[in-house]
Amino acid sequence: xxxxxxxxxxxxxxxxxxxxxxxxxxxxxxxxxxxxxxxxxxxxxxxxxxxxxxxxxxxxxxxxxxxxxxxxxxxxxxxxxxxxxxxxxxxxxxxxxxxxxxxxxxxxxxxxxxxxxxxxxxxxxxxxxxxxxxxxxxxxxxxxxxxxxxxxxxxxxxxxxxxxxxxxxxxxxxxxxxxxxxxxxxxxxxxxxxxxxxxxxxxxxxxxxxxxxxxxxxxxxxxxxxxxxxxxxxxxxxxxxxxxxxxxxxxxxxxxxxxxxxxxxxxxxxxxxxxxxxxxxxxxxxxxxxxxxxxxxxxxxxxxxxxxxxxxxxxxxxxxxxxxxxxxxxxxxxxxxxxxxxxxxxxxxxxxxxxxxxxxxxxxxxxxxxxxxxxxxxxxxxxxxxxxxxxxxxxxxxxxxxxxxxxxxxxxxxxxxxxxxx
Amino acid sequence: xxxxxxxxxxxxxxxxxxxxxxxxxxxxxxxxxxxxxxxxxxxxxxxxxxxxxxxxxxxxxxxxxxxxxxxxxxxxxxxxxxxxxxxxxxxxxxxxxxxxxxxxxxxxxxxxxxxxxxxxxxxxxxxxxxxxxxxxxxxxxxxxxxxxxxxxxxxxxxxxxxxxxxxxxxxxxxxxxxxxxxxxxxxxxxxxxxx
Numbered sequence: 221x222x223x224x225x226x227x228x229x230x231x232x233x234x235x236x237x238x239x240x241x242x243x244x245x246x247x248x249x250x251x252x253x254x255x256x257x258x259x260x261x262x263x264x265x266x267x268x269x270x271x272x273x274x275x276x277x278x279x280x281x282x283x284x285x286x287x288x289x290x291x292x293x294x295x296x297x298x299x300x301x302x303x304x305x306x307x308x309x310x311x312x313x314x315x316x317x318x319x320x321x322x323x324x325x326x327x328x329x330x331x332x333x334x335x336x337x338x339x340x341x342x343x344x345x346x347x348x349x350x351x352x353x354x355x356x357x358x359x360x361x362x363x364x365x366x367x368x369x370x371x372x373x374x375x376x377x378x379x380x381x382x383x384x385x386x387x388x389x390x391x392x393x394x395x396x397x398x399x400x401x402x403x404x405x406x407x408x409x410x411x412x413x414x415x416x417x418x419x420x421x422x423x424x425x426x427x428x429x430x431x432x433x434x435x436x437x438x439x440x441x442x443x444x445x446x447x448x449x450x451x452x453x454x455x456x457x458x459x460x461x462x463x464x465x466x467x468x469x470x471x472x473x474x475x476x477x478x479x480x481x482x483x484x485x486x487x488x489x490x491x492x493x494x495x496x497x498x499x500x501x502x503x504x505x506x507x508x509x510x511x512x513x514x515x516x517x518x519x520x521x522x523x524x525x526x527x528x529x530x531x532x533x534x535x536x537x538x539x540x541x542x543x544x545x546x547x548x549x550x551x552x553x554x555x556x557x558x559x560x561x562x563x564x565x566x567x568x569x570x571x572x573x574x575x576x577x578x579x580x581x582x583x584x585x586x587x588x589x590x591x592x593x594x595x596x597x598x599x600x601x602x603x604x605x606x607x608x609x610x611x612x613x614x615x616x617x618x619x620x621x622x623x624x625x626x627x628x629x630x631x632x633x634x635x636x637x638x639x640x641x642x
Numbered sequence: 643x644x645x646x647x648x649x650x651x652x653x654x655x656x657x658x659x660x661x662x663x664x665x666x667x668x669x670x671x672x673x674x675x676x677x678x679x680x681x682x683x684x685x686x687x688x689x690x691x692x693x694x695x696x697x698x699x700x701x702x703x704x705x706x707x708x709x710x711x712x713x714x715x716x717x718x719x720x721x722x723x724x725x726x727x728x729x730x731x732x733x734x735x736x737x738x739x740x741x742x743x744x745x746x747x748x749x750x751x752x753x754x755x756x757x758x759x760x761x762x763x764x765x766x767x768x769x770x771x772x773x774x775x776x777x778x779x780x781x782x783x784x785x786x787x788x789x790x791x792x793x794x795x796x797x798x799x800x801x802x803x804x805x806x807x808x809x810x811x812x813x814x815x816x817x818x819x820x821x822x823x824x825x826x827x828x829x830x831x832x833x834x835x836x837x
Contacts, residue, residue, distance in 0.1 A: 556815070
């Protein structure tokens, strides 16, 4: 069993992923060590080629997959002055507190309900408004022009984080979301961007329901906070917009809620590549404590991903990366079970601190490493040429060609090439 | 980058100190990515060959069968075990140890076959795990790839854990099309108690 909400042992999971990060500097030389350098892209080992398929087959998309990228559908329609604006910053004050929460809910189309239900309805309206501003193009004369809804276009990546924090991890979940969404000194490197979406399903402590947030960079300045700061907070102190809300106990099992969330995320936020991050307590494949009845076992997780692969992705393509930000989750048994449905399975074989992956670093790298890497590879290629090593120069450029197809996330499969080169 | 972030002066290293959520966890930290297709197509068949070779090594000399099984069981605790209540050992460093089996049993033909199989599996493991990060405490294990696998150290542990693992794909994988799945077969022989 891996994921338990009633974990009594303090074995959270820390993890660290960011294969990007690993790719960057830390990865030891691996597969290509014994090979000659590939002369062209075609000569690269098939497992390292575009689309990551080891057998070289081109990735197919499910029938519901949109035909146009969001970049083409939205961005090209924006005039330069609009493009220079911070489109991907969600201003909670502007969109929610001032513009919506002070308005009459009836005027916004929210039906009568409890105070909390009304608040949730209003927050969802605020998100819809903000989202529409991203989805709607603006003509040169400043007029809004109809564009495509998010679910009708695709981005490069969608990252779906499933947070099981209905336990002692609750303040740490708020801490991690804070890391993901707060401002990076003015540059747009947190949360979602034109090329990727970050979504979170958050099941927090107590009877507070399940929130689905679309993570955007907020104008809130980032500061290193203490644990007490987060212990005093709730999910509503986070700034990213609420997309959807489910009542506590919605559906009858963790497995059903996990499948529902991932299916919803994939279909509403289509992407060429999907990354799923399972966040919470982990126990690997085996759990001894029979009293822990609320859990997602290894076999249930494998079965969940199988169903997502078959029913949502229509068996056309695997999930690109499954990451367990949890203790004890990188083992040969679990990786084997998941290998039919995922290209890469990432996780920790060991215990972790409760803070888990260094998300602050991770998201920064996701949004910034690509261009830096490209420049670095091109410089390397020029240096190799000067040194009379055209083979390595070609390898550098070929690596860059592959990377361009995975922008903004370089494939972890490329790490051996990169390590060798740099 | 991860290393820098998790160091005492790095971002996560600093914030972790202020949390009460097992901050020492970063000292045990490991993280690895496994290529699913390479795992199924390359590593698992080679691990099956390794299991087959290990079983042949145990059965090579009928008079020494239980002695060799005990030797292997006694060696398990010296393998890198993750700080957990699960009986998982690190695969890379385990393969590294098995590569030395030929030296421990110079008269055994099967021991050198085991060593060769471990060597091949280790090479595949390098490709199957394209990226790995782990804290400094594991640097003494040169072949460390931060991937665990179930390896009990006694018949009692084996019996206790077997129900949880007996249905796993890995434990039942039989790409060699033998009468029995290689790892199932090996563990039955390895943990069979002497009459």
